Amino acid sequence: MGSLYKRDEPSKLKAYTSVFNTAEINSTFYSYPKSGLVLGWASHSPDDFLFSVKLNRTITHEKRLDTAAGVEDDVQRFCDLLKPLEKAGKLACILIQIPPSLKYSHAIVEGFLAILPDGIPFALEFRNRTWLTDDASRLFGNYNITPVMTDGPALPKQELASPDMAYIRWHGRGGRVWYNYRYSKRELEPWVKSIRKLSDDVDVLGYFNNHYHGYAPENCLDVLEMLGITTPNQEQMHEQLRTGQARPAARATTLAEFANLEVSSDEIEKMLLEFMDARRLERARQIKDVEILKEESDLLAADVGGYSIYMDYNGRFILHDCQDWQRGTARRRMCKHVAALLLSLPPEKGRLLLDLIKAQKWDLRPYTG
Template sequence: MNVFLSSMAWHNPTSEDKRQCLILDYVVSMRKGLHIGTSGWSYDDDKGWRGVFYHSRRSLLQQYLRIFHTAEINSTFYALPTPSFIKHLANIKDEDVFFTAKLPKKVTHEHRLDLSGEGGAVLSDFFSLMEPVKHRLEALLIQLPPWDISNMADIESFFSRLDDSFRYAIEFRHESWLNDRVWKLLEDYGIAHVIVDEPKLPISLRVTTDFSYIRWHGHGSRPWYNYRYSVEELEAWKPRLEDLMGRSETVLAYFNNHFSGHAPLNALQMLSLMESINPRQTMKLERMLTHMSVT
């Protein structure tokens, strides 16, 4: 029995007790260590993925999972997942495979975290749809728009309405969010601060819960994501990752620079630098390097 549960037997549990208990129980099931993948995988129309990372346009996820065991699901940001998509994820046989998934933009962008009306209904539907694949989800990603904190609904009210049986990471895209009150709320609610590598915010290795979450967006001009990290840039991340691994049970890290196949290339290079690459990944990396004439 969870030690926290044992201590609760002596008093009537408050809502805070229950929330902390759910967090502690879920922590036990989180996959430990460093896990690197890409943000999305359906890029068969991109010449850097097609014929280089993918050998055909069929069964893209199956091909992807032969190389990486984790991916960030981006499609849920644009629309609620279909039952067939959820069934497809649920039917994956490999127990080592897991995902993270973005909250719908209707919640984060259109309704600005206000859950009093349609935003709350959409979020409730999202939770219900994701329930069958909860065992495959390490975290749900709350990606905020690049707006000042004053233009959004109260963040604590939003956190209090989240389904406690999922874990969460939140990505800020405006510096007004980087304040002591918000950091304290993340710690209180067990929500990870998303560490970003992007043009507009500094890299902050702030750890607010038992796991860390990283997104490499790139430094392209139009858009950010059209960018390939150099080996030197990736090498600068090695001590950062080692630092985060020392302060976190789990580190989830995803490359979002998906143009021209840069994301899988950089993800494989990062795995190699971290000495966490397997033979199949090494073969894929060598093939991609040869094809792209990267040194």
């Protein structure tokens, strides 16, 4: 979304809501929102603006929907924090994002859906093919859960909806990094046809997650234009994005700019073998779900396969939260998630980071959220 904002933008929410009428909140996945922040969303957005809010990862990725682990209290706490949005009529739904490793289990899923509070719409995104069953579909119907339609490498395109809502997430079709991708209008046309069909019966929410180079707003406006429903503000922003005249965000300086290197991915893999064995490296190669959340001159934050990674260049440390990482930090052994992140970066940057991690003996720490 960076291409929407001026460098000194006083209110990113105001700038965003001047163009779009809904937003998907991702920060709540990593930490519970403060009550004042939610109140600000409700108070400083237009009356007809809608928020879809991602459920906290403690529930989905750590406790993995297990009611025996106390997720009912966690869900209630999360929903209580969203009361200002609910009271303002601005809570479109809560998005439940299931980790790719979580296979479908009737008992676990029904137990979880049964404890969700009434009166709040929920959408559920799964990324494991074991969920593509009639049994799962029946459960979604029984509990009025909207199954999310996704565009990305993990699952085939399907037309899914609840009686009230359809929810679409475009992740991108990039190779190692899904989100580093700009959709063509030809690729979006089948989705436009689906939206037209679905919107005859239900409300359709759609969000682009291919934000790696700010492609998301342009592709979103592409879809709105193809549907013939753009507003004047959207038409103006669309033209600015297409012609490269959109308001530029502050540009993050990357480490690669400080090095004049010609590096291949093979060289990165050889360097990684100093921090891990060949088996872990092979698993890292298979990971495609790498999302850069924040990149600045002194830090890099990412989500890799549902796990968090934070690199602090000045502090010389890496935080990560998978169990293999926690077991290996004392021996300075990396896990497949950190390796996948380094492999996803431009080779020059990956090489320089690995050089610094080794030469400066960066601290490898467990991330506890």
